[in-house]
Amino acid sequence: MKALGIMTSPVKVVSPNDSISHARNVMLRNDISRVPVVDGSDLVGILTKTDMSRGLSQNEPKWRRRPIDNITVDRFITSNVITSPPNDSVKDVASKMLENNISGIPIIDDGNTEFANEGDVLGIVTKKDLIDYYVKQDIEKVAVEICTSNVATVHRHHTINHAVELLESKGIGRLIVVEENKYPVGILTISDLTFALLGNPQGSGLTGKDIKLARRESTSGQKKHRSVMKDVMVAEDVMSSPLISVGPNALTTKVASKMIKKDISGIPVIDDNNLIGIITKTDIVKSLYDHL
Numbered sequence: 001m002k003a004l005g006i007m008t009s010p011v012k013v014v015s016p017n018d019s020i021s022h023a024r025n026v027m028l029r030n031d032i033s034r035v036p037v038v039d040g041s042d043l044v045g046i047l048t049k050t051d052m053s054r055g056l057s058q059n060e061p062k063w064r065r066r067p068i069d070n071i072t073v074d075r076f077i078t079s080n081v082i083t084s085p086p087n088d089s090v091k092d093v094a095s096k097m098l099e100n101n102i103s104g105i106p107i108i109d110d111g112n113t114e115f116a117n118e119g120d121v122l123g124i125v126t127k128k129d130l131i132d133y134y135v136k137q138d139i140e141k142v143a144v145e146i147c148t149s150n151v152a153t154v155h156r157h158h159t160i161n162h163a164v165e166l167l168e169s170k171g172i173g174r175l176i177v178v179e180e181n182k183y184p185v186g187i188l189t190i191s192d193l194t195f196a197l198l199g200n201p202q203g204s205g206l207t208g209k210d211i212k213l214a215r216r217e218s219t220s221g222q223k224k225h226r227s228v229m230k231d232v233m234v235a236e237d238v239m240s241s242p243l244i245s246v247g248p249n250a251l252t253t254k255v256a257s258k259m260i261k262k263d264i265s266g267i268p269v270i271d272d273n274n275l276i277g278i279i280t281k282t283d284i285v286k287s288l289y290d291h292l
Contacts, residue, residue, distance in 0.1 A: 003093050004086035006133050007107045009123030013038045014047065016074035023047055023073050031263065033191060034104045036121055037077050043106060043121055045077030050173065050190045052076055053164075085110035086122055090133060091292040093125050094285050101171075103127045103281065127265075127281040131256045134288045143255055144248035146287045147269045147277030153178045156185060156236040163188055163235050174266045176275060177239045184268055184275050186239035191265075193238065245270045246279070256284050 013036045014023045026035055027049065037045040083106050084093050093105055104126040111118035154163050154175045163175055167190065177186040245268045246255050255267055259281065269277040 001090045001133065002086065003084050003088045003090065003105075003107050003125055004122070006090060006129045007086075007123035007125045008129055009107075011036060011106070011121055011124045013121065014073055015039060016044060016072065016077070018073045019069050020052060020071045020073060020076065021069045024052070032126075034124075034126070036081075036106050036124065037073055038121060041117075041120060043081060043083070043108065043119075045074075045079045046081050046104065046106065047073055047077050048103070051078060053190050053193050081106060083108045084125070086113060089292075090130070091289060094130055094289040094292070097127065097130075097285055098282070098289060127285055128260070130288055131259055131281060131284050134256045134284055134291075135253050135260065137253065137288070137291055139251075139253055139287065139291055141252045141287060142248065143246050143250045143252060143269045143279055144277065146252055146283050147248075147279045148283060149277045151176055151268070151275055151278045153182070153184075153275070154188065154235050155180070156239070157234050160193065160233045160235065160238060164193060167193075174278075174280070175235070176243075176268055176278065177235045177241075178275070182275070183273060184243055184245070184270065186236065186241035186243055187264075187266060187268070188235050188239045189265065192240060240264075243268060247271060248276060252279070252284070252287055255279050259284070 012026055012030050012032060014026060016037055016039055023035060027033060034046055034048040036043055037047055082096055082100050082102055084096060086107050086109065096105055097103065104124050106124050107122045109116040109118050109120040109122055113122070116122055152166060152170050152172055152175050154166060154177055156177050156179060166175060167173070174187055174189040176184050177188055178184050244258070244262055244264060246258065248269055248271050250269075259265065259267060266278050266280045268275055269279060
């Protein structure tokens with residue numbers, strides 16, 4: 001199978017001068033996490049949810065506090081884009097993703113097709129496309145064989161800033177949210193943080209929430225008046241819950257199918273309420289590469 005046969009096409013694109021809010025809306029409307037950035041017909045970069053999340057979490061006082069309608073795509077794009085020609089094999093595409101630690105590869109016409117011009121963006125192959133392909137393969141592995149056992153966790157009351165720092169320091173895309181007894185209760189992803197950050201009308205980050213508290217008119221009086229205090233946003237405010245999980249003996253093709261059906265990118269592996277690992281899209285792509 002070639003890249004041309006599994007790519008998503010037509011591909012949604014944005015331009016360097018589009019606003020971040022426009023790019024966010026394109027991603028939301030089309031349920032995607034990355035868009036190629038084109039200037040005319042030329043590919044000049046790619047924009048992902050991770051790029052936006054990292055960009056908005058930086059301390060850049062000259063522009064960070066501007067509304068996201070006034071922040072342009074070109075501030076956040078990755079310009080050195082890894083691409084593939086349409087005749088690359090699925091294994092070639094998987095190899096490029098794994099070697100470069102990326103989740104999407106634009107497919108660029110190399111002058112050998114009859115329906116496009118050389119340099120045109122024909123489509124994009126994402127990890128989701130590879131997982132769709134994986135589900136159709138005859139693979140008899142189980143979850144515990146391919147899961148990542150060293151799982152990063154965060155307490156449900158840890159701040160969002162702490163979660164962002166942990167994601168950055170470990171170079172990962174998700175954290176399992178746990179209770180005091182380490183029991184997993186949710187998952188927090190780059191996507192959750194990105195769209196929470198962009199949901200702020202000022203585009204200035206997710207800093208806190210207002211909590212209304214009743215207070216007395218006097219020391220012994222009735223609680224009539226309300227005061228408002230600012231509380232720091234924590235992991236449980238943004239996490240996805242209830243948690244979707246699988247057992248250690250679940251077939252990996254079934255796990256991949258669940259990822260597609262539930263539109264998620266990571267599934268914890270839990271055995272008797274104990275977190276023993278997580279299967280991510282990257283783990284599935286590695287398993288596919290090994291199979292091909």
